[in-house]
Amino acid sequence: MDITQVQAFLRYIAELPEVQFIAASILVNTALAVAASIRNDDFQLPALANFLWRHLLPYVVAYVSIRIVADELGLQAVAAATWVIIQASLLGRIAASLHELGIPLPDNLAKLLRKDH
Numbered sequence: 001m002d003i004t005q006v007q008a009f010l011r012y013i014a015e016l017p018e019v020q021f022i023a024a025s026i027l028v029n030t031a032l033a034v035a036a037s038i039r040n041d042d043f044q045l046p047a048l049a050n051f052l053w054r055h056l057l058p059y060v061v062a063y064v065s066i067r068i069v070a071d072e073l074g075l076q077a078v079a080a081a082t083w084v085i086i087q088a089s090l091l092g093r094i095a096a097s098l099h100e101l102g103i104p105l106p107d108n109l110a111k112l113l114r115k116d117h
Helices: 004-017 015-041 046-071 077-100 107-113
Strands: none
Touching: 004 015, 015 046, 015 077, 046 077
């Protein structure tokens, strides 16, 4: 595999709408987490890099890996289900950050986000 093939593969990954949506969700999540940590006076710059490394890379790698295998085996439903699970996780994190910032959420959602639940 030469550099041109690697570049083409990375471009393919970056152009997948699902990967773009995952990346956008992670960026929103990151911005909200930074805002919450600044509000709580516990922002640490190294934690930001760690957060992105621990969340962005695994979600994208997991989705792309499953997508490639699913496409090869004709199991697109598996890739779709994986994407839904990843998005549910990310949307839950976004809701938790909104809750931590004091933004009112529907009662049912706020109940799910309580730490003592």
